[in-house]
């Protein structure tokens with residue numbers, strides 16, 4: 001069949017025209033060149049133009065055709081008009097103005113909208129699902145870790161409370177009381193005074209140990225206050241010798257403790273903790289050795305302290321090696337009489353001092369523990385620090401961003417205390433302007449600002465190329481919150497309640513102090 | 514009409530917040546609900562400027578999906594400014610915005626363009642890294658915005674107004 005070009009019979013043309021007009025409900029508006037309506041034909045109601053002022057229509061038309069070359073026809077499908085209706089809009093330029101034709105496109109628009117909405121929502125939901133699954137995985141991992149940590153900490157805490165309240169505190173109090181009485185009654189130059197001093201010394205160690213245990217139980221996370229000081233290694237070695245030689249000889253064991261390389265130096269270390277590490281290692285060595293002996297060597301290598309405690313004892317069987325550092329591992333080693341705390345404390349203390357703890361052991365032949373402890377000089381300042389303090393003082397600046405005036409004031413006091421010049425601002429925009437105009441050495445941002453999180457401040461600064469140090473404070477101790485802050489570009493993430501020592505250390509380190 | 518008017522096209526992937534940015538800017542409102550834009554909606558607001566005549570921004574909110582094919586249609590014609598929008602929580606939308614920029618620049622070489630990275634209130638979930646934006650800033654103005662709370666919105670539109678009015 002051949003389709004013929006050209007016109008249809010008039011009755012068909014009329015029919016088609018009527019159908020199209022019914023569907024499209026055309027509105028034809030003629031305006032002059034200032035968009036003033038000159039003439040209107042068609043379905044005024046369909047476009048809701050009837051109720052509106054001419055001025056409004058003029059503005060709408062002008063905006064619609066703004067910037068277009070109006071000497072040629074313009075065609076805009078799917079225009080949402082001010083009245084809310086959707087139309088296909090065409091403009092035909094004429095001699096005196098323009099003819100604008102509106103064809104109703106609401107139905108087609110709605111149909112397409114439903115379709116696209118479904119597609120878009122599905123795409124967005126897909127992305128969100130992927131992300132949510134990822135997050136769930138992370139949260140689960142984190143929860144598992146937390147659970148393990150909590151179980152350990154809990155076991156430790158319970159036992160500590162029991163141990164400390166009875167087995168340590170009470171007898172120590174009575175020892176010190178009787179010591180005091182005895183010291184009053186014994187003549188100053190009597191040899192017995194020496195014995196009493198030895199008792200006092202050892203009782204003091206016990207007290208130190210119990211105090212540290214308390215601290216250990218308290219601080220489940222985060223750094224503990226280290227106390228760097230110049231220590232007299234020879235005196236330490238002498239003390240240990242006086243402490244363990246009698247013990248060893250009672251058990252028929254040989255005992256030797258040596259200080260290699262005895263120079264003049266007084267390494268900067270945390271004496272109480274170093275002592276405690278060695279006391280624990282030595283008492284374990286003596287406890288688990290039936291024949292032979294114990295040899296300890298201590299050496300100062302200029303920037304690290306090396307200590308080695310070697311025994312000829314029962315050794316640690318392969319299958320227990322993982323567990324010896326777990327607190328309260330009673331029964332792991334045969335003949336164990338202690339609480340099973342010693343090695344876990346040693347490990348903890350060595351970690352606190354950022355040292356290393358290693359061991360080798362052959363079951364039935366003996367064990368050798370090695371500890372390497374770096375000097376605390378760089379991290380925590382040293383004897384020279386007091387002299388430097390003056391110069392350091394006020395040469396560093398900090399900008400504190402916190403909306404809570406009390407917290408801001410607390411931070412300011414802390415920072416001024418350690419020698420910072422401090423500016424405080426309370427909102428994100430001021431913080432950004434201020435940090436860019438006058439970059440501080442450290443920017444301290446609270447995450448929990450009202451509305452937008454403090455991370456946005458950090459992000460926006462980093463996105464402007466800001467390179468200064470940033471420390472973020474937050475009340476949320478989760479890995480996820482930390483990751484978010486780090487992703488936004490912070491250098492340090494500290495959680496509240498603030499660990500003051502850690503805070504001070506990080507602030508100092510941030511400015512290379 | 515008083516003063517000058519300039520046509521600005523909002524360009525960006527679907528769901529990045531083009532419609533939301535326009536309603537925040539024009540009527541200071543925000544809706545959580547996502548309603549896909551089909552075709553175009555034209556809105557306007559006058560921007561006052563320090564020491565210069567006000568300029569009316571006529572904002573063309575173009576459908577996210579059809580934006581690319583819209584380049585061939587009449588939607589873009591006559592625009593003096595391009596406001597590209599990406600969603601900080603979806604890195605892919607930044608690439609889409611930059612694609613749109615390249616293609617629309619070919620069509621409108623003289624138009625001024627700025628880039629908005631939206632949903633700043635969700636910064637904890639952003640996939641776009643700050644360093645990326647620092648780099649982009651060397652080639653075009655970049656603003657982080659939140660249509661939800663309004664942060665950065667005024668400033669971004671004011672900047673574009675200044676550029677297109679000049």
Ligand SMILES: Nc1nc2c(ncn2[C@@H]2O[C@H](COP(=O)(O)OP(=O)(O)O)[C@@H](O)[C@H]2O)c(=O)[nH]1
Pocket residue numbers: 525526527528529530531532533534544545546547548549550577631632633634635658659660661662
């Ligand atoms: N949280 C948040 N959501 C936003 C923001 N801007 C837009 N949205 C949401 O993102 C979705 C898509 O926004 P819309 O403006 O329709 O995006 P368009 O497709 O680019 O026009 C909607 O659900 C909005 O409520 C924002 O700044 N923050």
Ligand SMILES: [Mg+2]
Pocket residue numbers: 528531532533548549550574575576577
């Ligand atoms: Mg939209």
